Amino acid sequence: MTEPVSGQLGTGDPAAVVSDLRVVRGGVEVLHGMSLTVESGTVTGLLGPSGGGKTTLMRSLVGVQIVASGQVDVLGRPAGSAELRHRVGYLTQSPSVYPDLTARENLGYFAAVLGAPAGDVDRVLAEVALTDAADRAVSRMSGGQQARVSLAVTLLGAPELLVLDEPTVGLDPVLRADLWSLFHDLAGRGVTLLVSSHVMDEATRCDRLLLVREGDLIADSTLPELLVRTASEDVEEAFLKLVRANRAEWDGDR
Amino acid sequence: MTWRITWATARRALTQVRHDHRSVALILGVPTMLMGLLAWMYSDQPGFFDQIGASLLGLFPCVVMFLITAVTTLRERRSGTLERLLAMPMGKADFLGGYALAFGLVATAQALVVATLSLTLFGLDVAGPTWAVILVAVADALLGTALGLWVSAFAATEFQAVQFMPAVIFPQLLLSGLLVARDQLPPVLEVVSTVMPLSYAVDAMKHLTTSPTVGASLWGNLAVVLGFTLAALVLGAATLRRRTP
Numbered sequence: 432m433t434e435p436v437s438g439q440l441g442t443g444d445p446a447a448v449v450s451d452l453r454v455v456r457g458g459v460e461v462l463h464g465m466s467l468t469v470e471s472g473t474v475t476g477l478l479g480p481s482g483g484g485k486t487t488l489m490r491s492l493v494g495v496q497i498v499a500s501g502q503v504d505v506l507g508r509p510a511g512s513a514e515l516r517h518r519v520g521y522l523t524q525s526p527s528v529y530p531d532l533t534a535r536e537n538l539g540y541f542a543a544v545l546g547a548p549a550g551d552v553d554r555v556l557a558e559v560a561l562t563d564a565a566d567r568a569v570s571r572m573s574g575g576q577q578a579r580v581s582l583a584v585t586l587l588g589a590p591e592l593l594v595l596d597e598p599t600v601g602l603d604p605v606l607r608a609d610l611w612s613l614f615h616d617l618a619g620r621g622v623t624l625l626v627s628s629h630v631m632d633e634a635t636r637c638d639r640l641l642l643v644r645e646g647d648l649i650a651d652s653t654l655p656e657l658l659v660r661t662a663s664e665d666v667e668e669a670f671l672k673l674v675r676a677n678r679a680e681w682d683g684d685r
Numbered sequence: 686m687t688w689r690i691t692w693a694t695a696r697r698a699l700t701q702v703r704h705d706h707r708s709v710a711l712i713l714g715v716p717t718m719l720m721g722l723l724a725w726m727y728s729d730q731p732g733f734f735d736q737i738g739a740s741l742l743g744l745f746p747c748v749v750m751f752l753i754t755a756v757t758t759l760r761e762r763r764s765g766t767l768e769r770l771l772a773m774p775m776g777k778a779d780f781l782g783g784y785a786l787a788f789g790l791v792a793t794a795q796a797l798v799v800a801t802l803s804l805t806l807f808g809l810d811v812a813g814p815t816w817a818v819i820l821v822a823v824a825d826a827l828l829g830t831a832l833g834l835w836v837s838a839f840a841a842t843e844f845q846a847v848q849f850m851p852a853v854i855f856p857q858l859l860l861s862g863l864l865v866a867r868d869q870l871p872p873v874l875e876v877v878s879t880v881m882p883l884s885y886a887v888d889a890m891k892h893l894t895t896s897p898t899v900g901a902s903l904w905g906n907l908a909v910v911l912g913f914t915l916a917a918l919v920l921g922a923a924t925l926r927r928r929t930p
Contacts, residue, residue: 456930493772497928511928516774527765531704532697543693544773568704584769 446471446623452501476637477627520585530570694783716745724807746826754833792826813893831917838924857883882913
């Protein structure tokens with residue numbers, strides 16, 4: 432069993448509180464009354480199969496999602512409040528940067544929009560290991576590099592909460608390990624990170640876990656707690672047991 | 686509206702244009718070539734090119750800027766960059782203002798090149814002052830930019846965005862007085878033509894074609910064109926949503 436890398440637990444108020452969140456997209460209810468908290472100063476993993484509502488939950492936290500009902504508070508304010516726009520960084524699943532500009536031009540622009548200090552562009556380029564490719568057009572980069580340019584944008588300024596949708600997908604293992612250690616460095620400085628992944632193994636890198644399936648939260652705990660509670664060897668097994676238990680409970684109710 | 690963000694957006698849009706050498710060549714080259722072609726066509730009918738030349742000088746930037754803006758803004762909407770910007774401290778006015786500024790500058794460059802070559806090399810004779818011709822051309826280009834921004838909200842693909850050009854611009858062109866004088870149109874169409882911005886753009890250029898002075902009628906027409914531009918920008922702003930389904 433692997434211990435969470437940085438066990439720093441939240442001090443004070445949670446970074447995000449979601450209560451009874453319902454979201455309907457395209458006439459289909461995607462989140463069915465979800466409630467959870469994200470402890471501040473942690474790396475919280477949002478894990479589950481794709482199509483389970485991870486992205487919708489993240490969009491709701493950032494305040495770009497129209498929600499049907501429920502309450503989403505981020506850093507003590509309703510999600511999407513104007514003053515949160517400086518304090519929350521959001522990484523979408525597909526890179527949202529300008530492919531015809533270089534990495535440096537992209538970052539320079541977003542830094543200007545955020546009013547980030549002058550040295551920030553070089554700092555974030557180094558943090559995502561792109562200093563050498565800084566002056567290459569994004570369209571000429573590999574998929575992994577494009578994803579890192581997009582990630583670098585979220586690191587500009589001084590965000591207090593980072594909402595990262597699958598930031599490590601498709602990266603080589605060395606880079607992935609580097610990014611996870613960057614995430615923990617950031618958490619050590621008091622930044623809260625919510626990181627989604629459909630790769631269950633990444634659970635070992637997170638301080639806390641939120642397991643999501645078909646629009647419901649099926650677990651909210653640390654990895655050790657989860658494994659003990661479900662008597663499982665790994666997250667994959669725990670996930671299966673939780674789904675079966677839920678189903679049995681549901682059948683029992685009927 | 687924050688000037689820092691508006692200016693950064695304009696600079697970024699101009700950098701994108703600068704990287705795209707072929708588009709720069711098309712923006713400057715195509716209207717110039719068309720004006721040259723027109724001058725050549727009417728080379729045996731003196732006076733005819735002078736009659737419509739100035740009006741077309743105002744229409745080309747409008748059409749080109751409409752297309753460029755519609756496609757560029759659609760890309761912003763679809764690539765996720767617009768959503769990212771609107772989740773940042775970016776005002777809608779900053780976004781639209783930045784684009785209007787950037788493409789206004791591109792349009793100014795285009796109008797300068799096309800007007801200079803038309804007035805010298807192609808022998809276009811315009812009674813009014815050259816600066817006024819360029820001013821009207823830039824106003825027309827801004828109108829095209831604003832209409833393109835607005836229309837991009839209704840297009841799901843770049844293919845659709847391009848199809849909006851004949852839908853939005855061509856009826857205005859037909860009724861603008863370029864083919865048939867507006868007072869000779871059937872009454873219903875004449876009324877329709879008075880609520881179309883391009884009619885005023887053509888009127889402004891027609892004024893400059895024949896009158897050596899810049900009078901109240903020119904400023905009036907120009908004001909109407911800019912009024913439509915502002916209205917289209919406001920409509921465009923309404924289509925920029927921070928929250929989406």
